[in-house]
Amino acid sequence: MLRLALKSLRFRKGGFLALLIALFVGGVVVQGCGGLLETGIRADVKAERLAAAPVVVTGSQAYPGNAVGTATDPMTERVLLDEKLADAVAKVPGVAAAVPDVSVPVTALAGRPADASGHGWSSASLAPYKLVAGTAPAASDQVVVDSATAARLGVRPNGQLTASVRGVPYVFRVSGIAESRTATGSVLLFSDEEATRLFDRPGKIDDIGVLATAGTDPARLAQAIGDAVAGHGAQVLTGDHRGTAEFPDAISGKQNLIPLAGAFGGLSAMVAIFVVGSAVGMLMQQRRREMALLRTAGVTPGQLRRMVMAETFVTALLAAALSLAPGLAFGRLMYHVLVGQGLIPGVMVFSQGFIPQLAGFGTTLLAALAAAFIASRRVSRVRPTEALAEATLQTRWVSPIRMILAFVFLGGAFALAMVTASLMTGPIAASTSAPAAMLWAVGIALVSPGLCRVLAAVLRWPVGWLTGLSGRIAMQNASARKVRLASAVIPIMLASGLATALIFLQTSQDDASNRIFAEGLKADAVVSSQNGAIPPSLVDTIAGLPQVAGASASVFSEGHLETVLSPGSGENDTSAARQVRPSQIELEGVTASGARQTIGYPAVQGGYGNLTGDSIVLPTDVLQSGGKKAGDQVELRWGDGEASTMTVVGSFTPPRGFGYAMATTPAGWPASCWPRWWSATR
Amino acid sequence: MRSTQERLVVDELLRLQDVRKVYGRSRNSVVALAGVSLGFRRHTFTAVMGPSGSGKSTFLHCAALLDRPTSGGVFLEGQDLTAMSERALTKLRRNRIGFVFQSFNLMPALTVVDNVTLPLRLAGKRPDRKLVDEVIERTGLAARRKHRPGELSGGQQQRVAIARALVTRPVLLFGDEPTGALDSETALEILGLLRGSVDSGEQTAVVVTHDPVVASHADRVVFLVDGQVSAELQRPTVEQVSGQMARLGAWARMQRSAGADRVS
Numbered sequence: 001m002l003r004l005a006l007k008s009l010r011f012r013k014g015g016f017l018a019l020l021i022a023l024f025v026g027g028v029v030v031q032g033c034g035g036l037l038e039t040g041i042r043a044d045v046k047a048e049r050l051a052a053a054p055v056v057v058t059g060s061q062a063y064p065g066n067a068v069g070t071a072t073d074p075m076t077e078r079v080l081l082d083e084k085l086a087d088a089v090a091k092v093p094g095v096a097a098a099v100p101d102v103s104v105p106v107t108a109l110a111g112r113p114a115d116a117s118g119h120g121w122s123s124a125s126l127a128p129y130k131l132v133a134g135t136a137p138a139a140s141d142q143v144v145v146d147s148a149t150a151a152r153l154g155v156r157p158n159g160q161l162t163a164s165v166r167g168v169p170y171v172f173r174v175s176g177i178a179e180s181r182t183a184t185g186s187v188l189l190f191s192d193e194e195a196t197r198l199f200d201r202p203g204k205i206d207d208i209g210v211l212a213t214a215g216t217d218p219a220r221l222a223q224a225i226g227d228a229v230a231g232h233g234a235q236v237l238t239g240d241h242r243g244t245a246e247f248p249d250a251i252s253g254k255q256n257l258i259p260l261a262g263a264f265g266g267l268s269a270m271v272a273i274f275v276v277g278s279a280v281g282m283l284m285q286q287r288r289r290e291m292a293l294l295r296t297a298g299v300t301p302g303q304l305r306r307m308v309m310a311e312t313f314v315t316a317l318l319a320a321a322l323s324l325a326p327g328l329a330f331g332r333l334m335y336h337v338l339v340g341q342g343l344i345p346g347v348m349v350f351s352q353g354f355i356p357q358l359a360g361f362g363t364t365l366l367a368a369l370a371a372a373f374i375a376s377r378r379v380s381r382v383r384p385t386e387a388l389a390e391a392t393l394q395t396r397w398v399s400p401i402r403m404i405l406a407f408v409f410l411g412g413a414f415a416l417a418m419v420t421a422s423l424m425t426g427p428i429a430a431s432t433s434a435p436a437a438m439l440w441a442v443g444i445a446l447v448s449p450g451l452c453r454v455l456a457a458v459l460r461w462p463v464g465w466l467t468g469l470s471g472r473i474a475m476q477n478a479s480a481r482k483v484r485l486a487s488a489v490i491p492i493m494l495a496s497g498l499a500t501a502l503i504f505l506q507t508s509q510d511d512a513s514n515r516i517f518a519e520g521l522k523a524d525a526v527v528s529s530q531n532g533a534i535p536p537s538l539v540d541t542i543a544g545l546p547q548v549a550g551a552s553a554s555v556f557s558e559g560h561l562e563t564v565l566s567p568g569s570g571e572n573d574t575s576a577a578r579q580v581r582p583s584q585i586e587l588e589g590v591t592a593s594g595a596r597q598t599i600g601y602p603a604v605q606g607g608y609g610n611l612t613g614d615s616i617v618l619p620t621d622v623l624q625s626g627g628k629k630a631g632d633q634v635e636l637r638w639g640d641g642e643a644s645t646m647t648v649v650g651s652f653t654p655p656r657g658f659g660y661a662m663a664t665t666p667a668g669w670p671a672s673c674w675p676r677w678w679s680a681t682r
Numbered sequence: 683m684r685s686t687q688e689r690l691v692v693d694e695l696l697r698l699q700d701v702r703k704v705y706g707r708s709r710n711s712v713v714a715l716a717g718v719s720l721g722f723r724r725h726t727f728t729a730v731m732g733p734s735g736s737g738k739s740t741f742l743h744c745a746a747l748l749d750r751p752t753s754g755g756v757f758l759e760g761q762d763l764t765a766m767s768e769r770a771l772t773k774l775r776r777n778r779i780g781f782v783f784q785s786f787n788l789m790p791a792l793t794v795v796d797n798v799t800l801p802l803r804l805a806g807k808r809p810d811r812k813l814v815d816e817v818i819e820r821t822g823l824a825a826r827r828k829h830r831p832g833e834l835s836g837g838q839q840q841r842v843a844i845a846r847a848l849v850t851r852p853v854l855l856f857g858d859e860p861t862g863a864l865d866s867e868t869a870l871e872i873l874g875l876l877r878g879s880v881d882s883g884e885q886t887a888v889v890v891t892h893d894p895v896v897a898s899h900a901d902r903v904v905f906l907v908d909g910q911v912s913a914e915l916q917r918p919t920v921e922q923v924s925g926q927m928a929r930l931g932a933w934a935r936m937q938r939s940a941g942a943d944r945v946s
Contacts, residue, residue, distance in 0.1 A: 003803075004792075004800075004803070007791045007792055007796070008789075008791045010791070011790060011791030012791070290789070290790070293787045293788075293789065294789070295772070296748065296775075296781055296783070296787060297776075297781075297787070297789070297800055297801055297804065297846070298772060298773075298775055298776030298777075298800075298801045298804050298805070299772065299804055300768075300769045300772040300773065300804075301768060301769065301772070302769065303804065383748070383749065384748045385743050385748045385749050
């Protein structure tokens with residue numbers, strides 16, 4: 001049987017080549033997406049500035065405390081550590097030194113925008129940085145610059161360097177030039193006191209670099225340190241995970257990459273299954289007469305089925321084997337494209353191990369076998385007498401199962417559209433679009449022979465009129481062979497339909513959020529900076545200008561409102577005794593004095609002017625659903641994991657689903673959020 | 683007298699009993715076979731003739747159970763084929779029945795030898811070299827063993843089909859216009875092969891044809907009109923067959939116009 005299958009494979013090279021290509025492309029794409037998924041899940045980032053520290057302790061990004069429900073995503077801002085933790089780590093046996101480390105964002109160097117960071121001199125031992133000229137920073141106005149940056153800026157020891165931290169310029173004297181073999185970023189090393197002052201989060205640090213005594217096993221040391229810092233919201237990193245402490249962007253990269261790779265991989269796997277299914281189905285239809293002929297020659301329906309399966313399996317095996325190497329290359333290519341587009345940071349280490357390869361291989365085989373199985377069901381029903389008729393046209397395509405499935409899929413898609421349009425609001429409404437597109441695609445694929453006939457009928461006269469006799473014959477042929485036509489059309493329809501849906505989904509979402517943003521903004525002018533950093537004092541300067549009626553800062557972040565299920569010992573209790581149910585909310589930091597003039601939505605209760613200290617303005621629907629009113633208190637979890645009890649001082653009515661909360665800035669805002677400003681004139 | 687009749691019945695290889703075949707559903711149904719009862723004795727050559735639309739092809743499909751009759755029974759050596767499953771039928775056809783079709787129906791991907799031995803392979807049997815060689819020799823294909831059907835002439839292709847039909851040593855050989863696509867000279871050669879297989883005492887042949895020359899090679903000619911047996915000739919000449927066909931054609935035309943009159 002297999003011999004017969006192979007001979008027929010060799011004879012029908014064209015059709016099987018098409019199938020081979022479809023399977024090959026599917027395998028390559030699935031493997032590439034698997035590689036991205038693995039990269040995202042591993043989230044490996046090579047340590048550079050912390051390369052000499054075998055163990056790095058940093059804040060855990062997981063939702064702090066005992067939270068239940070669906071909104072317990074990792075924190076979006078960097079979670080900081082208590083500086084006292086460094087002492088606890090230092091006491092662990094095998095630790096030579098536990099160096100507290102902070103990263104100060106430097107937004108401009110020598111008057112030009114820059115992507116640099118500032119750290120304390122003591123952290124130089126973690127790279128390590130070695131002085132190649134001058135001395136260590138001894139006073140608060142002294143700084144050591146890495147050699148590459150120094151060369152680029154042309155600064156020498158004892159020269160002057162202006163560095164802006166969050167938009168505020170400071171003048172330093174360059175005390176020395178340092179060099180590291182591992183670190184590549186642009187780095188300023190201040191004195192430890194100056195670094196702490198510029199970091200501006202008293203009592204907090206970004207991470208702790210641990211230097212081990214000679215002969216200590218990093219894994220065992222990490223274990224011991226983990227025990228020592230347990231319960232303090234810290235995580236202990238070793239090896240290629242250490243880089244996430246250094247490049248917190250990688251955390252958002254991971255959060256971007258996993259759903260992206262998953263969705264794209266899943267989608268392409270589905271399209272591959274459809275394309276392969278259509279290709280196999282079409283091949284079988286072309287060979288229907290041959291199949292009937294085999295039946296007259298004494299092939300049982302079961303044998304025919306096995307033959308179809310064997311042929312497809314051999315093709316799939318070949319395609320899967322061929323796709324292994326290109327699959328790896330494709331994953332790498334996608335990674336570079338995503339890095340180039342800024343969706344993931346380039347410091348993330350691309351890794352595509354054997355699991356994605358295996359998954360791609362398996363998907364290819366599975367898709368082919370599933371398609372062959374379905375096609376073979378039809379083939380096994382071929383009657384021997386079909387071989388005896390001169391030309392057979394398949395006209396029957398309606399089967400009860402097919403109709404039921406079509407009804408289910410189209411009905412589901414319609415129901416989803418109705419539910420989305422009537423019940424869902426805001427950005428959440430977009431989440432149904434991808435499943436809806438899938439349902440429509442499958443449903444339409446199921447009824448496509450019928451649609452093809454209608455389309456052929458509709459296009460018959462225009463095509464005939466434009467192309468004459470040949471066009472008319474072609475259209476008649478198309479409507480007579482609607483089943484075959486549908487097999488050819490389905491994959492194209494699916495691929496282009498789904499792609500179009502996803503592209504326009506993106507543009508519609510962008511358009512909607514732009515419109516909502518513009519509606520919410522009443523300001524006549526917006527002041528912003530090239531690198532997003534403006535000194536906080538500027539809002540007062542602008543507000544004081546003649547003709548300016550009001551000016552407000554604007555900072556965006558993301559937090560969670562927490563419904564307390566069992567109170568425990570208060571808002572900072574992260575033990576099991578306190579249980580909360582978080583719900584996500586966008587946050588905007590504003591200036592109380594200028595908010596009324598700049599925000600497009602008038603306050604319904606209270607007013608923006610009351611925003612002082614731990615106070616918050618909430619959307620009316622959020623307030624109502626929580627059973628609260630102005631004057632009540634709500635529990636807020638900031639994006640960096642800190643918790644505050646906030647007093648509700650007002651409410652406003654943004655479009656449903658696009659609600660966000662407003663709080664005062666800059667007090668309490670995560671250090672990594674830099675204000676963007678606007679002002680209202682009139 | 684009684685013993686003769688019994689021997690006749692026992693001698694019958696294939697029997698069709700009241701076979702009806704109706705195509706389509708109730709509203710626009712077409713009666714292709716309207717109750718045909720026929721017996722075929724061992725080692726005979728029977729030609730089934732009739733004008734177009736008389737149900738010749740349907741008769742053959744039903745006799746070989748390539749298509750299931752709407753009602754009635756088909757008995758091969760006393761065994762009712764209509765009661766068998768598709769799988770069992772396929773196996774029975776593979777082992778006991780050979781087919782030769784007008785359109786040859788060879789597998790284009792396979793060589794001559796592979797095509798000839800296909801039924802044996804499908805049955806999971808190792809082809810007997812001697813037997814295969816003998817069949818290929820007998821059908822005059824010795825020089826064409828490694829060719830594909832596309833590289834052969836029509837007559838050669840039909841030889842391959844006959845070789846394939848004979849290789850399983852079937853008791854019954856069906857032909858559906860086996861010479862329909864061939865020129866008269868080649869047709870005679872093919873007929874000779876079929877006749878030879880019956881005369882050698884191995885096969886029983888039933889051939890559907892509209893060609894009086896083919897029918898004249900048969901031991902018996904059965905005429906079908908409108909799905910019913912209308913006449914039979916034993917060892918006829920070409921002229922007898924032609925004459926009968928002409929009468930049947932005229933009669934059928936008359937019947938049809940009479941029927942049309944009744945409808946109008």
